[in-house]
């Protein structure tokens with residue numbers, strides 16, 4: 001098999017742990033790969049050898065010896081734990097550049113370091129997070145927005161609603177929204193994870209999935225019709241399933257992904273099971289994109305305490321998806 005191009009790793013929030021975990025990931029992967037190039041300020045990287053490269057393609061030759069960097073100097077000084085909106089354009093610029101490289105086939109995929117969302121909002125960023133922004137700049141072959149999935153070795157979860165107040169998320173739930181997320185998930189499980197006949201478990205919203213309508217009407221009125229519609233399309237979907245037992249060791253092997261109704265219903269089980277090995281992967285996007293499951297960890301930035309494991313898992317998953325896509329007829 002021909003080698004994959006390198007992956008592009010964006011800087012993320014410079015006052016967070018992005019540069020630290022990039023160095024840690026390079027140290028862990030330098031002999032095995034996958035190779036990656038860091039899009040950010042080379043002066044932020046400490047403790048490992050760094051080689052500025054002029055083009056992403058040079059990263060493959062450099063990677064066994066040093067961390068390759070497409071050096072993009074930051075306009076404002078970096079104080080660990082204290083994000084500065086003045087650096088926001090560079091943070092967003094790294095995402096833009098990584099996507100352009102991926103669309104041109106010059107990198108195998110994009111792995112994003114965490115962004116400090118409130119800091120980007122303060123600088124005028126109008127998207128809830130990477131997922132929505134990537135949908136806009138990278139595009140989705142099927143049209144419509146991409147879908148977030150959290151994945152670790154034992155569990156995959158997909159939130160149908162995202163970064164919004166919980167009351168608004170519940171008010172926005174419709175059968176069509178659930179069906180769309182489930183269909184994008186099923187297609188991505190086939191295309192990117194090689195699962196020929198994906199099994200989906202759809203979570204209920206209320207305690208005991210509504211207890212026959214006595215503990216809330218949404219499970220009957222919204223979730224059940226969505227599951228019926230999915231089944232009518234030939235998808236192996238079940239639900240609404242009581243959320244409190246959906247993630248038990250006995251339940252997890254019975255499905256390939258759990259379709260969850262709100263952010264924390266999806267993210268709490270994955271992070272609780274495997275914060276270090278969890279990966280955020282964007283489904284239904286024209287390019288490959290993964291991310292660590294955690295955020296900027298401002299509270300420990302610059303202290304040498306950041307664990308690169310989730311970033312390493314994200315880099316490995318991005319390479320695996322890129323390889324899977326490259327094998328498609």
Ligand SMILES: NC(=O)C1=CN([C@@H]2O[C@H](COP(=O)(O)OP(=O)(O)OC[C@H]3O[C@@H](n4cnc5c(N)ncnc54)[C@H](O)[C@@H]3O)[C@@H](O)[C@H]2O)C=CC1
Nearest residue numbers: 113114115116117118291294295296297299300305306307
């Ligand atoms: N993909 C992305 O860009 C993401 C961005 N975020 C953003 O990150 C910011 C902070 O979010 P929080 O909710 O505080 O979550 P967080 O994940 O940054 O931190 C939660 C706790 O976990 C610890 N932690 C996180 N990653 C760690 C690592 N690699 N090694 C050791 N300890 C680690 C932190 O020190 C903190 O105590 C927010 O602005 C949020 O929006 C959060 C998740 C994903």
Ligand SMILES: NCC(=O)COP(=O)(O)O
Nearest residue numbers: 128129130131132280291
């Ligand atoms: N809580 C997950 C998260 O914030 C990731 O969002 P995104 O930036 O990957 O869209």
